Amino acid sequence: MSDLVVRAEGLTRVFHDFWGRPRVTAVAGLNLSLQRGEVVGLLGPNGAGKSTTVKLLLGLLRPTAGSIEVLGRPPRDVAAKERVGYLPEESYLWPFLTGAETLAFFARLFDRGAPPERVPYLLETVGLSGAADRPVGEYSKGMQRRVGLAQALINDPDLVILDEPTSGLDPLGRRDVKAIIAELAARGKTVLLCSHLLAEVEDVCHRVVILVDGRAVAGGALGELLAEPGRARLDLPAVDEPTAVRLLNTVREVVGEGDVHLETPQRSLQSYFLEVIARARSGGGAP
Amino acid sequence: MRRALRQFVTIARLAATETIRSPFLAAALLAALLLAGVLPLLGYIALLEKRRLVTDSLLALLLTGGSLSAMLAAVQSVGGDLRRRSAHLVLSKPVERGLWPAAKAVGVSAGLAPFWFCLALAVLWGSRTAADAYVIDDRAAGAFFVSLLAAIGLAALAGRRGRAFPAALALAAPLCFTVGFLVLGQVGFRGMSGSGWQLIDWRLLPALVMAAPGIALAAAVASALALRGEPLGALLVGGLLFVLGLMTDYLFAGGVWRVLWVALPSWLPFWSPERANWPEVGRAAAYALLYGAALHTACGAAWARKDLP
Numbered sequence: 299m300s301d302l303v304v305r306a307e308g309l310t311r312v313f314h315d316f317w318g319r320p321r322v323t324a325v326a327g328l329n330l331s332l333q334r335g336e337v338v339g340l341l342g343p344n345g346a347g348k349s350t351t352v353k354l355l356l357g358l359l360r361p362t363a364g365s366i367e368v369l370g371r372p373p374r375d376v377a378a379k380e381r382v383g384y385l386p387e388e389s390y391l392w393p394f395l396t397g398a399e400t401l402a403f404f405a406r407l408f409d410r411g412a413p414p415e416r417v418p419y420l421l422e423t424v425g426l427s428g429a430a431d432r433p434v435g436e437y438s439k440g441m442q443r444r445v446g447l448a449q450a451l452i453n454d455p456d457l458v459i460l461d462e463p464t465s466g467l468d469p470l471g472r473r474d475v476k477a478i479i480a481e482l483a484a485r486g487k488t489v490l491l492c493s494h495l496l497a498e499v500e501d502v503c504h505r506v507v508i509l510v511d512g513r514a515v516a517g518g519a520l521g522e523l524l525a526e527p528g529r530a531r532l533d534l535p536a537v538d539e540p541t542a543v544r545l546l547n548t549v550r551e552v553v554g555e556g557d558v559h560l561e562t563p564q565r566s567l568q569s570y571f572l573e574v575i576a577r578a579r580s581g582g583g584a585p
Numbered sequence: 586m587r588r589a590l591r592q593f594v595t596i597a598r599l600a601a602t603e604t605i606r607s608p609f610l611a612a613a614l615l616a617a618l619l620l621a622g623v624l625p626l627l628g629y630i631a632l633l634e635k636r637r638l639v640t641d642s643l644l645a646l647l648l649t650g651g652s653l654s655a656m657l658a659a660v661q662s663v664g665g666d667l668r669r670r671s672a673h674l675v676l677s678k679p680v681e682r683g684l685w686p687a688a689k690a691v692g693v694s695a696g697l698a699p700f701w702f703c704l705a706l707a708v709l710w711g712s713r714t715a716a717d718a719y720v721i722d723d724r725a726a727g728a729f730f731v732s733l734l735a736a737i738g739l740a741a742l743a744g745r746r747g748r749a750f751p752a753a754l755a756l757a758a759p760l761c762f763t764v765g766f767l768v769l770g771q772v773g774f775r776g777m778s779g780s781g782w783q784l785i786d787w788r789l790l791p792a793l794v795m796a797a798p799g800i801a802l803a804a805a806v807a808s809a810l811a812l813r814g815e816p817l818g819a820l821l822v823g824g825l826l827f828v829l830g831l832m833t834d835y836l837f838a839g840g841v842w843r844v845l846w847v848a849l850p851s852w853l854p855f856w857s858p859e860r861a862n863w864p865e866v867g868r869a870a871a872y873a874l875l876y877g878a879a880l881h882t883a884c885g886a887a888w889a890r891k892d893l894p
Binding site for chain 2 (some may be wrong): 313350353356357358359360376377379380382384386388390391392394396403404407408409449453513
């Protein structure tokens with residue numbers, strides 16, 4: 299299999315009004331390529347063209363100009379769709395079907411269906427085993443999001459397109475989703491992630507593309523984009539005050555009287571929250 | 586081919602379930618059954634033709650009510666999926682564009698089977714209630730309303746146990762009306778010779794079966810119209826086509842109008858209560874199948890190019 303999973307060149311999509319006059323250019327000359335095993339974040343403010351790009355990749359919209367290949371085929375080719383998974387921005391599921399029935403419905407749309415154990419496996423993966431036989435209409439928004447994620451993975455796709463996958467999820471759910479994305483990448487799957495939550499994109503993506511007004515204005519590997527050239531950070535165990543003063547003085551002797559400071563690092567609220575929940579569930583108190 | 590067939594059945598089955606669970610359809614079924622129960626009881630100035638008048642009215646109710654309900658259900662199913670974007674999710678899977686509306690139309694038609702079945706029984710029931718030109722068969726009329734109440738009661742009971750009332754009614758109504766019909770068949774009518782079965786006009790059977798493809802054609806037309814994503818417009822155009830389709834032989838019989846006679850759907854092949862026979866039923870079914878397939882092929886070409894924003 300070629301390592302190039304998505305190739306879009308000069309991708310342009312113009313929406314027209316009733317009279318056929320150009321109304322808005324949602325995507326303008328976008329070049330995008332996704333390699334096998336990459337997790338790529340598609341970022342941008344509202345109306346930047348993220349969802350339009352996703353719909354172009356899925357063949358739901360046709361480009362006004364430019365070309366797209368998904369897994370070496372046009373995006374509308376059913377052979378390409380056979381290997382693509384999609385989680386839309388909102389969960390558009392049928393409220394009267396149970397979680398298990400919803401997954402079984404989507405499984406039957408694929409060439410070889412899905413192995414019988416795939417549905418319970420995915421329900422377990424997204425944490426819905428206990429609610430498999432409840433109608434989706436009775437699910438909370440977070441649970442609907444989870445079943446939506448499960449349907450996106452029903453065919454064990456090579457390319458997974460996730461539009462705001464953590465929308466409506468609590469921190470535990472967000473952590474689970476990030477773990478699922480990491481596992482997909484480890485298995486050589488390609489993930490395109492659209493999200494407004496930059497911290498989450500930062501946690502799981504190898505690379506980002508930033509769209510503004512339908513154009514890619516920045517992009518590249520996260521490590522390169524976020525590095526601060528000319529700065530260095532020393533990470534060490536906690537020390538008492540006299541030792542800290544000595545350390546600072548030593549460093550200042552080497553690098554000069556510049557912006558050198560020593561502080562206690564703070565973890566994120568999310569990691570603190572997850573730790574509290576884990577302790578509470580295991581019967582412990584707050585850390 | 587096997588994949589396409591499996592997808593077709595899967596989407597059709599979901600559309601049938603959606604239809605059966607539709608509150609609008611449940612309301613339409615109850616209203617139609619209530620009307621079907623009342624029609625044989627009305628006073629007619631029909632000389633000795635009362636029975637024919639009643640059965641003709643009931644057949645018209647079956648075809649008109651069934652077709653309009655099919656249009657409503659198809660627009661609700663196709664238009665609803667487009668509006669909610671469930672269609673986007675299904676079409677992001679390896680499903681050919683043209684397959685989706687066709688499967689929807691078949692599914693909606695299948696979901697209307699309880700409606701057709703109950704109304705078809707009501708027509709036969711009416712032929713018994715109005716068998717005598719002057720006296721109403723009160724046993725038949727009573728049994729009809731008892732069956733209707735039993736169906737509503739059973740569906741309400743199932744509703745209390747967590748089952749959706751419309752879905753429960755779609756099962757309870759055919760069940761209660763079948764039981765009622767079978768019981769009534771064992772009971773004769775005072776003053777008339779023969780058992781209850783002999784009082785029913787079985788010659789109506791081909792006309793009843795003939796209405797089914799007419800209902801399916803309405804679902805096919807409405808599902809094709811709903812692909813534009815404007816449910817209200819689809820319903821209005823569908824309703825207009827249905828009205829025109831009841832008069833095509835009279836409006837577009839000759840000249841340049843003949844083009845419209847060919848192009849527009851006609852519901853006249855599904856309506857011939859006096860002379861309906863089985864070959865005619867076959868011709869009606871073939872017309873519905875061929876017209877539906879041609880319509881979906883033509884609309885499918887435009888639908889395949891349509892963007893789903």
